[in-house]
Amino acid sequence: MGTHRRPKPPSRARIATLGVAAGAVSLIPTQSQAAPKPTVDEVRKQVEKLYEEATGPTEEYNGVLEKQKKLQREVDSAQDRLARKQQEFNELREQLGPLAAEQYRSGAIDSSVQLFLSSDPDDFLERAEVLGRTSARQAEALRAMQGKQRELAQERADATERLKALAETRTKAKEKKDAVQAKLTEARKLLNSLTAAQRASMQAAQERDDAAAGVSDSAASYNGPASGRAKTALDFAYAQLGKPYEWGSTGPNSYDCSGLVGASWRTAGVSLPRTVKEMYDAGRKVSRSDMQPGDIIYWYNDSQHNGMYVGNGKAIHAPRTGKNIEIVPVDSMPFFAASRP
Template identity: 70%
Template sequence: MGSHRRPKPPSRSRLAVLAATAGTVSLLPTQSQAAPKPSVDEVRQQIEELYHDAEAPTEEYNATLEKKRKLQKEAKGAQERVARQQHEINELRDQMGPMAAAQYREGGLDPSVQLFLSSEPDTYLDKAGALDRMTARQVAMLSTLESKQRELSQTRAEAMKKLDEAEKARKRASGKKQEVLGKLRTAQKLLNSLTAEQRAQLEAKEAEADRAAGTSDSAASYNGPASGRARTAIEFAYAQLGKPYEWGSTGPDSYDCSGLTGAAWRAAGVSLPRTVQEQYSAGRKVSRSDLQPGDIIYWYNSSQHNGIYIGNGKAIHAPRTGKNIEITPLEYMPFYAATRP
């Protein structure tokens, strides 16, 4: 059996040790104490990482949104074909109307006409061999009808498939949009955590970094050697200097990176795909040593960020949320590749 004796009280010396230990512990930080706030430099680094991390889902959003628009356009075309095909079928039915009426006046409907007017005319030709009173004209008209009804059914199925795919693309784009917005909200929350003095320090550090990198260079007009369409594209990009970056935007008041490159070359009469990855895939690859003004520069990888080379080791680009279109040295970010539209 277990013992029910009271525990022996602690000795005076043991109480003294416990008291001393408690005093020591009270001097240590506890979990309830607030963690020290990050410094301005730490906040700046975290914000830069968030904006950088938002670029990839931004491009995925752009690609998905573009796919949705394409699918919607294809679905609309299919629906228009449905309407035309239905009209042709209705015209055939109208042509068969007088034929059916004549048969009725002569003592009853021709079996072929009865089949035609039935709810399942597609089965007509399977049974047509047993009909010996059918005219060649009826055979031709009913064969045409069967073919058109088959086409109509296929076109309707195509339209429904395109609409379903477009809706799935819309949902995927919505998910990517929320991912981007989540990163931007986190960045804004970090900014809001700073005092007015800290925000001023942050702005001063960013301005200093821009000056050191040469991104503050914003000449009003292009005076380089480019000619033809390349010059037109560069001049368009120069005209956008100072306009804000906005993710998912293709102008005219704001742009994201691929939105700017696409709009610039579109102004020169060249149609580029919407996203960084698509523009990279569509262009002719050129080495860094062969760069010419107007070439499209890709930083980091083939799908994240791009801009337009203007010569002298510099490019014009739409950088990120919170900044404006600017001119930057190529080495300001890790150079990946270049293409020529």
């Protein structure tokens, strides 16, 4: 019969250790404990970050929309050509009807049928003429129909490819749009988490910061050193001061950054591409020290945000959602480059 040992009672040291561990566990917050709400300043910084993160996809969306418009025009043109080719083909087929009936009465096989069954239509036509089985008039009509059939097939294939590219571009545009909307929705949720008093406090803080930085969205007339077309463009831009930023907009009631630049220069008779990236690629680059009023300024990089230099170290731009077109110091954002239309 075996001997059973009684378990030793825990030592005082072990009891003390377990007590400390239990105390430590009780200090860990449970899932039911709500996370502390962000302060007004934290919300403001998060909202600013979200709006800034939305500017890149906004310009990408603008670019995709421009591509979509171009593809739509190409699709419309291809479909018009296809319809014309189909009509020409139908007319030729009607003209061949009497020829086919004539051959049927004479007991010959319809040349158009033989043509379409032949693996080499050109070779068939040559042999048919040599054998006297079809007249020169018939051969000419069949060759014309064969040519139209080839053109019709090519136009149909071309239209199909362009329609496919358009569908892919529309899908991409939706993805870019959703990315922007997600950022803006998140920003709105943060703002809605504040009380009315907190929102007023945040607005007041923003206005104080803008005033300290020399930012202004008050309507004013341009009275700087620009001349010629640059002055015309800046006169227009200044007339938009105080109008809201709206992503994807080119006016007249609201603008995004590249929308404002493009609309301003368009009044001066200069046609610019739609997006920040396209404007940067198309423009003649100038150094910061050589900038003149009307030149396009790019902040952050070559594809995110732009505005127009007005002189005296300041620029006009459409900033971001929630703000209006304003005058800012060039150094209010990281300067990247400048170009001249």
